[in-house]
Amino acid sequence: MMRLRGWRKTAYHILLWVIALIFFAPVLWIIMGAFKTTDGILAVPPQFIFTPTLDNFLDLLTRENTLRYLGNSVFMSSTSVGIAIIVSFLAAYAFSRFKPAGTDFMMFMLLSIRMVPAVATVIPVSLMYAALQWKDTYFGMIMFYAMFSIPFSVWILKGFVDGVSQRFDETALVNGGSRWHIIFRVILPQVAPGLVAAFIFNLIFVWNEFLFSLLLGGRDTTTIPVSFSTDLYSDGGVDWTFIASMATVYMIPPVLAIFFFQKYLLVGMTFGTVRGEV
């Protein structure tokens, strides 16, 4: 750890800011593009100073289907993650407290699901969905995304429930509380941070998910990531103003999430296996 004083410290802080801005630069370039006209985006030399226009965002509003796709993204990600968190919390409690036979195996399998390349998981599911006619239905997509979020949620929440002392359960039992009372009134409030972290990060993953949506979804359930690839071209060229403005709008929720919930970032990005703050 460096202890610096005076101008050295200022220089050090400026250096860190510069590093952060370098990583942000490509994103910033796109955000700037969202406020340019098509000619402005394609101008040579590139325009760093320009008169911003809101036309691209107005175009998004009036564009056919874009709002519906955005609605799909919001609706499917929030419901599927909501379902996943509820069932995962119950299971995490059981795995942590009752340790039924096969707990370790189950946790192992859940983690393995996450490690498999997405395209390998989607092959059998797409066959099953085709047979059951679940493709391109909200039910099918939401349930699939719930399954996609469960492994991570169980892992993260089991870690949090393990962190709550068994004494709480015992005390409540001795005082005549039922198991359900313990789960929802005693344990739940104490693992609230875990629930928040699991919710936020699953939401980001589902929000950004592309492949499943492309292969299992369809006309009715198109999400924004898929629309990036399908609405890419217009009038014979790549529609850069659409890409830039849509990408800008679409990244607002995740960026706000990591700004306000920065302390959960580590737990969220490592499956709940590494705890701590940065």
Add this chain to the structure above:
Amino acid sequence: MQADLSQKRKNVVPQITPPSQLSRWLNDARFVPILLIAPVLIFFIVWNVIPTLWMIGLSFYKYQISIPDSLRMLGIENYADILRDRGMWEGLSRTFIWVFFGVGIQTLLGMFLGYLFWGSRDMPGRRLALTLLFVPMIVTPVAAGLFFRLIYEPTFGIINWATQSFFGQEILFLQNTQYAFWAVLVVDIWMWTPFMILITLAALASVPRAELEAAEIDRLSWFDRLRYIILPHGKFILMLGILLRTIDSFKTLDLVYLMAVPGSTTKLIAVLLREQAFEALDVGWSSALAILLLLTAIAFTSIYLYILNLNSKAKAQEVGT
């Protein structure tokens, strides 16, 4: 007196209604765990176990959706075919190069930058700076691929504008088969170096303060400090981070798919699998490949959990001493 009290109590305590059948059942110690786990188990069986078993079955068949009545028992022919397939081996070696350079550079760069960011607690606007720094990993990979297509664009991309004004030469990053692989890899490095910075910060935070102060008093050099104090404490978290990154890097698809270039220089194993399954519609063959990747994933998971276990054991020992 005693009798009096118990008499009183009897009057005060309301009559307890016997619990209903349902609530007795809900609270039965034998059923509670089952009830709690059931929903996850149902999800797991319906969306994982059944499809996977189905896939294992299909991997022994010749089955091409586009050709009617193509279902034919093959035995292990699909697997043998994959092992013989030259394109597959090329894809696999390309994936290893991708993982090796990608994760390697991310780790080194991430460790270096993470070390720099250590001790930035009182930096003005730290939360905003860290948010900007971590944005690449939460940007939609599809959108990131598209951003960079614009940035790499030969005629109006900003990088080519720079190379043209400084070196008077334009570089066809994504069109040239020699550069394309590395150009896409740079995007992956941009996206995931922040993750390794995050992991490094966590690893550094796990080093006890007292030992660092002792090292300072002993005037240990920075290298010795790294070797004797920081690494022994932080190595498990670092290893977990590197392993997670390796697995995810092995799975890369979205980014490469969206930046897809002519030729096959960026066809990683997952990309090849997608083509076989959803363009060639060769379900039997791609099921077999998916099973092989599944087994790889299980192997990765075992290693991950092994390291995680070492970590908790080391922690327990620390607490014990």
